[in-house]
Amino acid sequence: xxxxxxxxxxxxxxxxxxxxxxxxxxxxxxxxxxxxxxxxxxxxxxxxxxxxxxxxxxxxxxxxxxxxxxxxxxxxxxxxxxxxxxxxxxxxxxxxxxxxxxxxxxxxxxxxxxxxxxxxxxxxxxxxxxxxxxxxxxxxxxxxxxxxxxxxxxxxxxxxxxxxxxxxxxxxxxxxxxxxxxxxxxxxxxxxxxxxxxxxxxxxxxxxxxxxxxxxxxxxxxxxxxxxxxxxxxxxxxxxxxxxxxxxxxxxxxxxxxxxxxxxxxxxxxxxxxxxxxxxxxxxxxxxxxxxxxxxxxxxxxxxxxxxx
Amino acid sequence: xxxxxxxxxxxxxxxxxxxxxxxxxxxxxxxxxxxxxxxxxxxxxxxxxxxxxxxxxxxxxxxxxxxxxxxxxxxxxxxxxxxxxxxxxxxxxxxxxxxxxxxxxxxxxxxxxxxxxxxxxxxxxxxxxxxxxxxxxxxxxxxxxxxxxxxxxxxxxxxxxxxxxxxxxxxxxxxxxxxxxxxxxxxxxxxxxxxxxxxxxxxxxxxxxxxxxxxxxxxxxxxxxxxxxxxxxxxxxxxxxxxxxxxxxxxxxxxxxxxxxxxxxxxxxxxxxxxxxxxxxxxxxxxxxxxxxxxxxxxxxxxxxxxxxxxxxxxxxxxxxxxxxxxxxxxxxxxxxxxxxxxxxxxxxxxxxxxxxxxxxxxxxxxxxxxxxxxxxxxxxxxxxxxxxxx
Numbered sequence: 001x002x003x004x005x006x007x008x009x010x011x012x013x014x015x016x017x018x019x020x021x022x023x024x025x026x027x028x029x030x031x032x033x034x035x036x037x038x039x040x041x042x043x044x045x046x047x048x049x050x051x052x053x054x055x056x057x058x059x060x061x062x063x064x065x066x067x068x069x070x071x072x073x074x075x076x077x078x079x080x081x082x083x084x085x086x087x088x089x090x091x092x093x094x095x096x097x098x099x100x101x102x103x104x105x106x107x108x109x110x111x112x113x114x115x116x117x118x119x120x121x122x123x124x125x126x127x128x129x130x131x132x133x134x135x136x137x138x139x140x141x142x143x144x145x146x147x148x149x150x151x152x153x154x155x156x157x158x159x160x161x162x163x164x165x166x167x168x169x170x171x172x173x174x175x176x177x178x179x180x181x182x183x184x185x186x187x188x189x190x191x192x193x194x195x196x197x198x199x200x201x202x203x204x205x206x207x208x209x210x211x212x213x214x215x216x217x218x219x220x221x222x223x224x225x226x227x228x229x230x231x232x233x234x235x236x237x238x239x240x241x242x243x244x245x246x247x248x249x250x251x252x253x254x255x256x257x258x259x260x261x262x263x264x265x266x267x268x269x270x271x272x273x274x275x276x277x278x279x280x281x282x283x284x285x286x287x288x289x290x291x292x293x294x295x296x297x298x299x300x301x302x303x304x305x306x307x308x309x
Numbered sequence: 310x311x312x313x314x315x316x317x318x319x320x321x322x323x324x325x326x327x328x329x330x331x332x333x334x335x336x337x338x339x340x341x342x343x344x345x346x347x348x349x350x351x352x353x354x355x356x357x358x359x360x361x362x363x364x365x366x367x368x369x370x371x372x373x374x375x376x377x378x379x380x381x382x383x384x385x386x387x388x389x390x391x392x393x394x395x396x397x398x399x400x401x402x403x404x405x406x407x408x409x410x411x412x413x414x415x416x417x418x419x420x421x422x423x424x425x426x427x428x429x430x431x432x433x434x435x436x437x438x439x440x441x442x443x444x445x446x447x448x449x450x451x452x453x454x455x456x457x458x459x460x461x462x463x464x465x466x467x468x469x470x471x472x473x474x475x476x477x478x479x480x481x482x483x484x485x486x487x488x489x490x491x492x493x494x495x496x497x498x499x500x501x502x503x504x505x506x507x508x509x510x511x512x513x514x515x516x517x518x519x520x521x522x523x524x525x526x527x528x529x530x531x532x533x534x535x536x537x538x539x540x541x542x543x544x545x546x547x548x549x550x551x552x553x554x555x556x557x558x559x560x561x562x563x564x565x566x567x568x569x570x571x572x573x574x575x576x577x578x579x580x581x582x583x584x585x586x587x588x589x590x591x592x593x594x595x596x597x598x599x600x601x602x603x604x605x606x607x608x609x610x611x612x613x614x615x616x617x618x619x620x621x622x623x624x625x626x627x628x629x630x631x632x633x634x635x636x637x638x639x640x641x642x643x644x645x646x647x648x649x650x651x652x653x654x655x656x657x658x659x660x661x662x663x664x665x666x667x668x669x670x671x672x673x674x675x676x677x678x679x680x681x682x683x684x685x686x687x688x689x690x691x692x693x694x695x696x697x698x699x700x
Contacts, residue, residue, distance in 0.1 A: 036494065080679065084686040089434055089494065090633060094678040097626050101672025108666050109386055217666065222502050229495040268510035275502040282496060286489035304355075 007250075007257045009136045012145045013211060015249025017042070017203040019148055021227035022234065022241040023155055024199030030159060030236060031192035032172035032298040036092025037077050038200050039224025040099025041070045045204025047103040050215035051110065053117050063144070063205050070201025071194045073099065078193045082186045085302040096224070104217035117213040144206050151199075156238040168192055172296035175303035185303050200224070222275065229278040233285050235294035244281070251277055354691045364688055371684035372634075375677035382672070388663050396662075397655040407654065409541050414650035416545035416611060417442075420604035421624050422631030422642040422649075423556045424597045430560060430569050430637050431593035432576065437482060437497030438601045439625040440504035444478045445471035445602025446609040447508060450526050450616040453533045454516060460532050467533065468606055475602015476595045478504065483594040487587050501625070512618045526616035535611040545611035550643070552600065557639040559596075569593060573637075601628070623653065623670055630674050634681060649674070 021038050028035040035041075045066040052062035077095045080086040107113045121142070128139040159165040170178040171188045179185050207223070208215050226248065234240035255270050384390050401407050421438055428435035435441075448470035452458070458466050482500060485491035512524045520527065538544040560566040568589050571579035580586045608620050627649050635641035656670035 076679070080683060084683045085689075086682040086685065090629075090678065090682050093436075093626070093629060094675045094682065096675075097671045098675035098679065101668040101670070101675060104666045104668040105382075105386065105672060108664070217668065222498070225495060225498050229492075229499070232492060232495070266510060266514075268506040268513070272503050272506045275499040275506075279496060279499045279503075282491050282499075283485060283489065286485070286491045 003257050003261050005133065005136060006260075007253055009140065010253040010257070011246065011249045012141050013249070014252040015245045016145055016148050017207045017211070017223055018227055018230060018248045019152070019242050019245035020203035020206065021200050021224060022230045022245055023152060023238055024196035024203065025227055025231045026196075026234070026236055026238055026241060027155065027159070027168075027199070028192050028196030029231060029299055030172045030296055031168045031189045032175060032296050032301065032303070033081060033189050033193055034088040034092060034300040035077075035193065035196055035200075036089060036228060037074065037095030037099070037197075037224075038227050039220055039222065040096035041074060041197050041200040042204030042207065042220045042224045043099045043103045043218070044073050045070045045201030046208035046219055047107055047112065047204075047215055048201070049205030049209040050115070050117065051106075051112050053120075053209055054112060054115060059120060059143070059209060062209055063202060066205035066209075067198040067201045070197045070204070074193050074197030077197075078190050081193075081302060082189055085304055088300050088302070100218060107215055107217055112215050114214055114216065117209060120210060120213060142210050144202075144210060152238055152242055159238065169296070171303075172298055175298050175301075179303070179305060189303075200227075203227075226274060226278045229282050233281045235285075236296065237294065248274060248277065350695050351692045352695050354693055356689055356691050359688050367684050367687055368634075368681065371680040372677060375673070375680035378676050378680070379673040382676075383659070383665070383669070386663075386665060386669075388659065388665070396658065401651050401655060411647065411651045411654050412546050413543055413612065414653050415647045416543065416549040417604040417607040417624065418627060418631070418646040418650045418653070419549040419553055419643045420600050420607060421628035422635065422646040423553060423639055424600035424604065425628035425632035426635060426637040426639060426642050427556065427560065427593050427600065428597035429632050430573050431590040432573060433483070433486065433590060433594050433597075434494045435479065435482075435497055435594060435597050435601075436494055436625060436629070437479065437500050437598070438604075438628045439621045440497065440501035441475040441478045441598040441601035442605035442608070442621045442624055443501075443504040443508050444474040445605030446616055446620065447511065447605075448474035448602070449606040449609050450516070450529075453529050454526060463533050464535070464610070467610060468603065471602045471606030471609075472599045473602070475605065476599040478602070479594050479598020483591050483598075487591060505621070508616070509618060512616060516616065518615070524618050525613075528615050529610060533610060534614050535607070543611050545607045548603075548607065552603070553639055553643045556600075560637075560639060565589065565592070623667070626671060626674060627653075630678055633678060 021042055024041075025035055025038055048069040049062045049066040052065040053059065056062065073095075076098075077091055080091040080094075081088050122140050123143055123146070125139045129135050131139065157165075159169065167178070167183050168188055168191075170181070171183060171185050171192075175185045178188075203223075204220060207220060212219060230241055230244045230248065233244050251273055255273065258265060258270075380390070380393055383393060401411060421442065424438055424441070425435065449467040452463065452467045452470050457463070478500065479497075482491070482493050482496040485496055486493045509524075512526060516526045517523075518525055518527045535543055535545045535548070538547050558566075560569060568579070568584045571582070571584045572586050572589050572593075576586050579589075604624065605621070609616055613620055631642050631645045631649055635645045652670055652673060656665075656667050656673075659665040659669060660667050
């Protein structure tokens with residue numbers, strides 16, 4: 001019973017980075033830009049989050065700076081794919097490795113590696129937190145967990161109910177038609193990339209500031225890539241992505257609980273589970289392919305006005 | 310000519326609005342237009358072809374720009390400019406010992422570059438090179454660990470085992486892509502994580518060296534290691550050169566290579582003219598995986614002499630970079646691979662002497678990719694100034 005309770009109470013903590021990163025990817029990919037750089041931008045967010053926390057000690061500032069820096073780094077990617085029309089896979093991969101190298105170098109040079117952050121804990125709501133069972137699960141999480149829900153609501157409303165969201169989707173589905181209708185394809189995509197990058201930065205900062213409470217080079221451990229898979233699993237819908245993120249959170253939260261309960265499992269096979277599950281859900285989604293093809297029509301294609309198709 | 314109009318200049322829609330506007334637009338037009346430099350009109354045109362020397366020049370400038378940015382970062386990180394030039398450029402290429410080290414490092418690099426370029430020729434993003442490499446090294450080590458076969462055939466057996474396991478590890482994502490359209494970028498990357506965790510399971514577990522208790526396999530016996538064919542030059546480099554020529558023959562001379570070029574240019578057209586697109590894609594990916602497996606064998610049996618826990622780090626992106634810079638051409642890939650090997654050697658020295666993390670190599674590679682990919686714009690497009698509108 002205790003294990004079950006701990007497991008459920010810890011799940012949001014593991015789910016939030018996946019959820020935020022996947023949401024950022026959805027914004028960007030709905031505008032037709034394949035943001036493979038998620039893994040790298042999460043690293044940037046994670047590094048800056050810890051750095052800012054060490055410098056200023058205020059989580060709000062740290063999270064904000066992490067989002068800002070991730071967006072600034074994503075400008076490089078945006079320039080490559082929008083202005084210079086570089087292949088989006090190449091540009092995304094380059095961004096990941098750029099960020100991996102850069103964060104690792106900065107972490108070492110600035111001496112931010114392995115510096116534990118202190119004084120960051122979950123919120124408590126007095127007697128509500130004391131409630132049996134649901135108290136720990138619902139009323140003892142940190143602030144970002146609570147913020148994730150409104151962020152999802154806002155983004156889902158934005159994408160599906162607002163004019164700007166409609167424009168963003170139009171650019172992703174058929175940039176030629178969107179251009180003919182007078183939409184600035186490049187600017188819309190730039191906005192989508194930057195907004196998406198900010199969310200990925202937030203996801204990374206959550207990992208380092210709230211989850212591990214320290215920076216280690218390469219600490220995202222492929223979560224950005226898993227988020228890319230998650231978006232395919234979610235068929236580019238925010239709510240399904242949230243569901244998928246909770247699923248992954250459950251799996252990751254279960255691992256330490258099993259270890260604590262004394263279940264002997266080969267350690268490295270346990271560490272494989274998130275990746276194996278990603279692979280499994282990708283195959284499952286491909287096999288269960290319904291009639292609806294939710295993939296944005298122009299995903300991964302540079303829009304070049306001169307190239308009439 | 311369709312054009313990309315800068316934001317400042319009037320577009321056709323604006324002209325229509327002007328005509329409808331109450332003000333007499335014609336009077337405005339009569340003045341000779343002054344166009345500030347910042348809002349001069351340029352059109353972007355698609356170039357059909359650019360001559361080879363110009364392409365080479367643009368590529369060269371892009372690589373130099375990438376190296377200059379990297380050097381600036383290194384200098385900012387505390388490496389003195391003089392050391393950078395002396396130790397890492399003069400020493401690496403003009404010192405015999407260091408050059409041999411570069412060649413030694415080049416052998417697996419050539420393999421991995423060839424592996425990447427073959428897969429990319431079939432439009433398959435094989436990002437699983439590291440996983441296939443890990444399995445190649447594991448299989449080769451298994452042959453040594455369980456002492457399969459007599460001494461004389463041990464090394465060939467290790468080679469074959471590495472080849473086969475690398476191929477098998479690539480089979481999964483290839484079939485998933487062809488049968489179910491599963492995105493190969495994600496599937497191959499996830500398989501990398503599975504492979505690397507399995508590697509850790511082995512080297513921290515049953516394969517741990519009992520002599521020193523470090524997380525690596527016991528050392529290979531002398532006959533299980535790639536011998537030197539000339540003093541100081543490992544036969545690994547010979548193997549790499551032979552493989553490079555075979556791959557060159559395959560993609561440039563053989564019928565399959567011609568088919569592969571069809572597939573690369575336009576899979577639908579290739580299918581329409583009767584090229585077996587799926588079979589070509591599958592075989593290209595399998596060869597790619599097998600070559601990556603062999604690269605793992607080369608590192609294990611040529612360099613390390615055992616299975617280590619992080620031997621594969623940096624190879625995956627290097628392979629992509631090599632294939633990208635060499636435009637998937639096997640012979641060019643071999644040359645680029647030597648340069649990347651030099652970068653690896655430099656990265657190791659930086660790590661030892663300046664405590665710069667090895668991921669600096671990845672940063673430099675990424676910067677070069679960014680510069681070269683961006684420079685492609687100028688190869689594929691032409692910026693042409695046009696007369697200011699209104700005349």
